[in-house]
Amino acid sequence: MKATDKKIDTRHGRIRVSDTEGAGLPLLFLHGAGTCRKVFERQCRPHLLERTRIIALDLPGHGDSDDAEDPEIAYSLTGMIDTIDEVLVSLGVRQLAIFGWGLGGHLAIEMLGRSRLVEGLLLSGTPPVSRGLIGALRGFHPSVDLLFATKQHWSEREFKRFEQLCLGHSATPDIRNAIARADGQLRSIFSQSIIRGDGHDQRRTVLHAEVPVFLVNGADDPFIRRGYVAGFEDHARNRFVELIEGAGHAAFREKPEPFNGLLDRFIDKVLENRSDKTPRVAASRQAG
Template sequence: MIRTSFVEGAGGVRLAVSESGPASGAPSVLFVHGFAQSRQSWSRVLQGGLSRNHRLVALDLRGHGDSDKPEGEAPYVDGANFAGDLAAVIRQLGLERPVVVAWSYGGVVVGDYLRHHGDEALGGLFLVAASLKTGKPARALFGPGMMSNARGLLSEDADIYAAAARAFVEACPARSFPPALVDASVQLMQRVPVNVRRALLSRAEDYSAELERCRRPVVTLHGELDQVVLPAMSSDVVLASVRQGQSAWLAGVGHAPFIEATADFEAVLETFVVAARG
């Protein structure tokens, strides 16, 4: 059963949170979604077998889903806000050394957290096609699923944005998503205002230094056919920086392995959570 609540993030921004599994006494896993997505991205995992023995928590980032959507770009450009949001979720929900699972743009949020709060409160990082380098210097690390749709994703024209959102969602899997899933994902993306989208994609960040300082175990999981965030992001940025890094590569899988290969995703994650607890 999924439980829904709200947490007060940085600057009083209200953040929507979904939970499943034991409310206490179990290993905690905190899921961070990607650009213009929501906590609904993790629905299959939150309702799956991991919830039997793990406390699973997924949040809507500020500006997304059911969380507050402050006006302007400043609340989204300053990484201290995202770092504060993540810290607030961990603190207010009493998550003890959670493994943080960051997908796609969620890597930026994790990078912000490491930059402002360090890794002391974390159990480990599970980076799923996660962007730890963004902006013009990182263009070669992104595939056509992102680059071909970027202009439309920044548009204030509702029809142009809807078309770009659909093309983006359809580019995520190596094989096609069911039409109902595509439609639902596009509808969720349409809830993200243009000020949020423009702010997020305006950021140029490199979290290599934060990864180098990280003392917690790190695993990267990447679909070999990812055409949104290219596998080089994991191999050339993350694994080249971390001290305790391991990788998992999924053949025949694109940008959403937790949907495309749920069982494989859950198996790798569960193994990592057990190992991270020592």
């Protein structure tokens, strides 16, 4: 990916951003817990770059971004969204589409709940759950693996288990280094923030979305309940649920070809939805 790398100062520290710039549809990539912006390298193909301006950042406490000086605030759902908002303002980005994976998907849903400027969501490995522990358990499989994914400190065995569950055989040295580097405080603080119900009700936000929402998951994802996610499908409301066979939690890395085809479809839907709204906006202005 030909991109400009920069560091942007925010109230919660400096954030590393890769930005392809240009006039295409801004498409923000938000990575999962413990990884970094480089996890999306298999999505940055010429065809996508022709139509979009890809913005990929390292979340606070990840990759080349700073660890938080005040973790309890910066690593909460609200703190993370505030940081992303500051980055987008600095880049001059207003309307955008978002591809969020895992933790990044939960951030993407909250951004949609907060703003009418989000034009579409593609979620992977992210069941949109209701507030509270019961709501979370409806979307996720309760397991020891899910619990240690929220721990601040890992043993070597847990590190390897996390890598295998999240990335299958798709991890590269860069991604392994990112997992080892990540600030473990974020895992525990962010998970507590979701369970106590900070922010918008994510299930309700997705069900009432007026923009395209794609939920694309690996058929073998060990964390999410497939039946729960399937209930969001409603083509009349531009909600699409897709399964990628032979893939786990990181379907976009494990099976990039079918995933990228769905990413293209998502961009088509976002641009189509934008075109459908333009005549109505123009007519409203003329009437005024």
